[in-house]
Amino acid sequence: MPRTREASFSDSQEWKLIVTFFVVSILLMTFFLAVPRQAMANVGAIHTVSLPVYSCGGVGSNHCYGVDDWRGGNTGAYTSINVVQLHAGNGIMNNSVWAWNVDTKHWMEAGYAVIYNHNYEFWYWAYIDNNGTYHERDSGAINSGDFGNEASVYVWQSSSTSWQAAIYGWVTNYLPGSVTASIKPNYIQIGQELGGTSGSSAYTANWNYNEWRGSNKKHGQSDPCLHSSPDITNYIANAIFLLHTIIRREKHTQIKKETTTL
Amino acid sequence: MKRLSALGLILTFAALLVAASTAMSSQASPNNQPPRPLGVTNPNHGTRPAGHMPAIQPRQTLVQARQVPTFTLADVNAYLQTDAVAQDAARQHLTRTITFISAQSVGKMINDDFSQDAPILCYVEFTGKQPFTLNEVKSPSPSSMPRFTKAFEVFDGVTGDLLTWGGMP
Numbered sequence: 001m002p003r004t005r006e007a008s009f010s011d012s013q014e015w016k017l018i019v020t021f022f023v024v025s026i027l028l029m030t031f032f033l034a035v036p037r038q039a040m041a042n043v044g045a046i047h048t049v050s051l052p053v054y055s056c057g058g059v060g061s062n063h064c065y066g067v068d069d070w071r072g073g074n075t076g077a078y079t080s081i082n083v084v085q086l087h088a089g090n091g092i093m094n095n096s097v098w099a100w101n102v103d104t105k106h107w108m109e110a111g112y113a114v115i116y117n118h119n120y121e122f123w124y125w126a127y128i129d130n131n132g133t134y135h136e137r138d139s140g141a142i143n144s145g146d147f148g149n150e151a152s153v154y155v156w157q158s159s160s161t162s163w164q165a166a167i168y169g170w171v172t173n174y175l176p177g178s179v180t181a182s183i184k185p186n187y188i189q190i191g192q193e194l195g196g197t198s199g200s201s202a203y204t205a206n207w208n209y210n211e212w213r214g215s216n217k218k219h220g221q222s223d224p225c226l227h228s229s230p231d232i233t234n235y236i237a238n239a240i241f242l243l244h245t246i247i248r249r250e251k252h253t254q255i256k257k258e259t260t261t262l
Numbered sequence: 263m264k265r266l267s268a269l270g271l272i273l274t275f276a277a278l279l280v281a282a283s284t285a286m287s288s289q290a291s292p293n294n295q296p297p298r299p300l301g302v303t304n305p306n307h308g309t310r311p312a313g314h315m316p317a318i319q320p321r322q323t324l325v326q327a328r329q330v331p332t333f334t335l336a337d338v339n340a341y342l343q344t345d346a347v348a349q350d351a352a353r354q355h356l357t358r359t360i361t362f363i364s365a366q367s368v369g370k371m372i373n374d375d376f377s378q379d380a381p382i383l384c385y386v387e388f389t390g391k392q393p394f395t396l397n398e399v400k401s402p403s404p405s406s407m408p409r410f411t412k413a414f415e416v417f418d419g420v421t422g423d424l425l426t427w428g429g430m431p
Contacts, residue, residue: 057397062404091397098402105406115398117346123312126400129373132431134399134408138424139312172312180373187402195397 057091057195067191068207074099076156076213077188081111083146083169084203086121088114091196094124095205099155099185106132106183108155110165112142116196123174125155125165129181137176145171156213157183188212317341318384318422330382331362331419338384338417346398347415347427351388356413359387368416374426382419387412396429 056064079097086093092115100107110125120141128134149170158164163181167174190207194200318341320332338360342348351358361384365376368383376383393409401407410429418425 062407063397063401065403067402092400094400096400100402100406102403102406105408107402107406109400109402113400115346117344117349122315124400126428128408131373132408133373134410134428134430135372135374135426136400136428137426138315140315140423142312168309169312171309173309174312177375177378179375189402193400 054194054200055197057197063092063193063195065191065193067189067193069187069189070212071187072212074185074188074212074214076154076185077190078152078154078209078211078213079190080150080152080208082205082208083112083121083142083149083151084205085147086112086114086203087199087201088116089196089199089201090116091194091200092116093195093200093202094193095207096191096193097153097155097207097210098187098189099183100187100189101183101185102187104184106130106181107185108163108165108181108183110153110155110167112151112167113138123151123167123169123172125167125174125176127163127165127179127181127183129179135179139172139174142169143171150208314418314421314423314425316422317345317424318417320420320422330380331384333384333422335360337422338386341422342386345415347396347413348386348388350396350398351413354390354394356388356390356394359389361385361387362419372414372416372426372428372430374416376416376425379425380419380421383425384417384419386415386417388414393431399429 054064056062077097077099081095081097084095086095092113094111094113096109096111096113098107098109100109106128108125108127111123112121113124114121122142123139124136126134126136146169151170152166152168154164154166156164158178161180161182162178163183164178165174165176188210190210192202192205318333318337321334321337324332342358348358362382363385365379365381365383368374368385369376371385389412390410393411394413395407395409396413399408408429408431410431413427413429415427416425417423
């Protein structure tokens with residue numbers, strides 16, 4: 001009969017094992033606590049990407065975009081954007097959400113922006129009315145306490161002939177009221193727009209908790225409640241649950257987007 | 263002793279899991295922002311209006327005299343030297359006209375509502391001999407960038423703030 005050998009530890013060995021385990025545990029805990037801080041810092045404090053030369057607007061050239069979009073009829077959109085520093089260079093830059101119709105070229109958008117002749121960022125919204133007239137309203141300066149936090153940005157159809165926008169930063173808001181417009185969006189787009197030719201840079205921002213609003217009567221036209229996640233799953237072609245988008249501009253006019261599911 | 267060590271291991275694992283989940287949740291919801299939209303409502307703390315974009319500086323003498331507008335044509339021209347839309351228009355040699363006009367009239371002209379603003383507004387219009395674009399306009403794509411025959415800026419007659427701006431096809 002082969003002899004079976006039962007593993008056993010003495011008390012001193014056991015204590016050594018326990019102490020070793022505690023040391024490893026403390027190291028792991030330190031790691032877990034440190035990682036989120038690094039990740040949060042990435043949102044608005046560390047990375048800035050600057051472009052040396054580009055052709056993104058001015059007479060005769062187009063703006064550049066780093067965007068994600070969803071196709072399909074909707075009556076509004078919601079997103080939560082990190083408020084970060086944007087430097088317009090010699091043009092404009094904005095982090096925004098758009099609800100637009102690609103066929104009629106009518107849209108409503110909202111977000112925050114900067115322009116070359118102002119040394120501050122501001123909330124804004126803009127739209128094309130039924131006559132094809134472009135309207136934009138710009139706020140006063142975003143408060144320093146808005147930076148490093150997220151801004152809730154909504155655009156939605158408030159009646160069959162009117163649209164509305166609302167922006168809630170951490171400290172300030174911009175609630176410009178209802179406007180007359182009969183936009184029938186078949187696209188929602190989120191991301192960054194750049195106009196100009198030199199000198200811009202931007203800190204990384206995320207567009208979180210992106211949602212769309214439909215004409216489902218369960219919600220009612222007067223009910224601003226946005227669709228919940230399962231509806232998004234049906235709506236987005238790739239069945240993305242919650243979209244977490246990082247827009248990153250790279251060298252020259254190239255704009256790269258990274259999309260991951262949460 | 264073996265029971266003691268097993269208990270210690272279990273407790274340590276539990277502490278580790280709690281610490282990790284706390285850290286992960288603080289990352290997912292920074293600054294305790296509400297993670298889901300609850301319709302168009304304020305966040306769970308008060309915010310204050312950011313107001314309009316400051317533009318033309320009112321003259322104190324006119325403010326004290328309670329006159330409207332509180333600034334002059336010269337003040338508007340001086341401000342437009344630093345205004346991005348006006349400078350873009352100047353580069354394209356657009357014609358500029360400045361008028362002080364009732365809020366109601368401006369509302370009809372550009373299909374907007376100024377009932378919450380001053381009764382007299384400053385309306386600045388830029389016109390071109392052919393359709394033009396403004397680099398300051400934001401749009402969802404290059405193909406949707408509108409072309410205008412007229413562009414405008416509207417300033418509050420009391421505060422001098424920029425109330426709105428835009429362009430007509």
